[in-house]
Amino acid sequence: MLAITPTVRNLLILNILFYLVDSSIMNLSEDFALRSLLSPHFHIFQFVTYMFLHGSLGHLFSNMFGLFMFGPLLERMWGQKRFLFFYFFTGIGAGLLFSGIDYFENSQVHQAVEIFTQNPTPDGLAEFMSKHAKGIYESSLDFLNKFEGNPTNTSYIQDSVNFVNAYYERLINTPMVGASGAIFGILMAFGLLFPNTELFLLFVPFPIKAKYFVAFYGLYELYSGIQNAQSDNVAHFAHIGGMLFAYILLRYWGTQKTNFY
Template identity: 55%
Template structure:
């Protein structure tokens, strides 16, 4: 069904084999953690690209790889395509981690300060600013803490809760080859912009350049306005596309447009 090129075939096999042996412990150790997390390890910038959170996750990524990857590998050759794939994946991880650091640094510093001087007013302000999604679950404790603000157990429990809220934000690992795959899609759109693609959902033809524009706009919107229940790493997708754009332009392939 697909004309798999050598590097695409190897990447597909590696991702599938790793997926078959993946468990929670492996994701916890090799998924990409926040720079602020004690669990962060630089090797995770690479290893997270071969881990996936479920069948739907790996299926969608591998479909993107086998559909768009072979054309790029045939055009560039195996060595340059391999470099491109990992360049996009690492770039995606770095952008995601940078945005994550920016988003979580304030809550990290606030928790460090709160540990030194806990109290009801500061805890209530912390919940309002950084933990609104936990508010309903914290109402009973907040009422008890308000009634007995100087109780040592309440103070100790408030510090524990603040620590858990922080850990929930910095210790959630990011996994998946999506950053590299979105880079591959971007590269395909830049090199073969007028190639007609036939979508499954909805079943309509679309030129590659319009598909790339749609994906980029959607991911940017979702990354900025994402809901709290959205656990998709949109900025990793954007990072993959951005680094693909930079590298393709650097290689000068904008002068070689194909149909």
């Protein structure tokens, strides 16, 4: 087994330290996780700091395992400075793509909130939830039925207005954390540079070439991002962003593919 490289080692240490501080000493995510561009808590530095925060031990382990497995070979080939630049370029790029799509989607929610607030009706609430809050539609049916039975009840009207506003506030203030964008960038680079390297995956009983694994993973992330299930708290478009920015940077560098069998 090849020894771990200096930049990968330092990144592993930093991520683990930040996780321990965030989970045990002080809440770093409050200020340093990536917030929506529409949130009053957004700061430009969050495009960097979010990469060193993780939501759980499993989240941290999966990202650091990917960094440990695929990072050292790239660092040896590029050198420390270029590898570190690549890591931050793809991680920040992932945050930018995620934030852009988040801004577009939540701007539509904000517009829907304003429209409903001007005319709060049971049908309007049902339409809002069916378009923008499908994940909690069924759990809110009891209130919807009561509102439909008493559409002029001032208490129900105010509760419905409070609901849509609180839902929007929750959307724009739910932070994103994790090094996944940079890790998916590393995965993309590995697949492009070593396409025929065979990978042995835990739940796959046969080896799979890196180029097929990366292509499948990328398509899965794209599908999941488009589906946008509200019960899914994975930032799929950040993963896609990491892969996209990795592809752009590699094309810019003019790196030639090298086949390993």
